[in-house]
Amino acid sequence: MPSLFSISELSQEYGTTPRTLRFWESEGLLAPRREGQRRLYSQRDRTRVKLILRGQRLGFTLAEIAEIVGLYDAADGESAQLSLLLDKIALRRDELLAKRADIDASLADLEGVAESCRARLSALEPKQRKKRRA
């Protein structure tokens, strides 16, 4: 693992495109080194890409993700800064917990539908012992 990556390497590795990585950079989410014109992405850039993708999967906007990944860098300030950081982290944590509650509610709903679905199925074909899921 060479610890430095071109834009096409990094984009392919995570299933994005060079355009996307440049856009994220223009939005302040990445800041790769330069060798002349070319961008050189480090391991640190890679983990940020992972964080960004995870944030997107969770439905956060790029602006929110910028704030969140910013939290990781701000862990070296003065006392007041650190307290503010802890507050922001607490807010994000509450957001995530709320989102997880939504997920659990959705899972329960879907399980309810699945249950009544299985009930109807076994009512429809009480004799036929076909392929059935667990």
Next chain:
Amino acid sequence: MPSLFSISELSQEYGTTPRTLRFWESEGLLAPRREGQRRLYSQRDRTRVKLILRGQRLGFTLAEIAEIVGLYDAADGESAQLSLLLDKIALRRDELLAKRADIDASLADLEGVAESCRARLSALEPKQRKKRRA
């Protein structure tokens, strides 16, 4: 609770706008009754609105949400339809589980940052016993 609602009542109740409800209807997510021109929303429409909002909070697109809320209505088909429905439900369930795993990973990351943050804080002010969070 009158069991029938105007568009402004319903939109205010859930913090959206009439425009949004009409748009969702045009996208096939809602189908309220009509009294002449006016839309009349039922309890069933209300629960769908709740489902839609929850789907949005989880980062699903309207098209995906349309598919998901469609699952709730399709629970009355033939055997083959029901099996397909169960498959779709399983897919959505896996999606939600993956999303919850992302959330848990994010929570763990944030907790790590918070921890090192608290460590720095107590290192910075070892004497001062100020206000501190749990």
Next chain:
DNA sequence: ATTGACGTTTACGTTAACGTAAACTAATTC
């Protein structure tokens, strides 16, 4: 009868997050 309050349709505007294309550079490779 007109003024609101509430509703309607139709249509164009807006923002986020890129896609796509053009025109250029810089380093191999044939």
Next chain:
DNA sequence: GAATTAGTTTACGTTAACGTAAACGTCAAT
């Protein structure tokens, strides 16, 4: 040295999910 390959900037296009505005209907109250 011409072509290929990978990268660059700049700029315009696109899609989703509405916002906003225009022009209109309807019904109760002034």
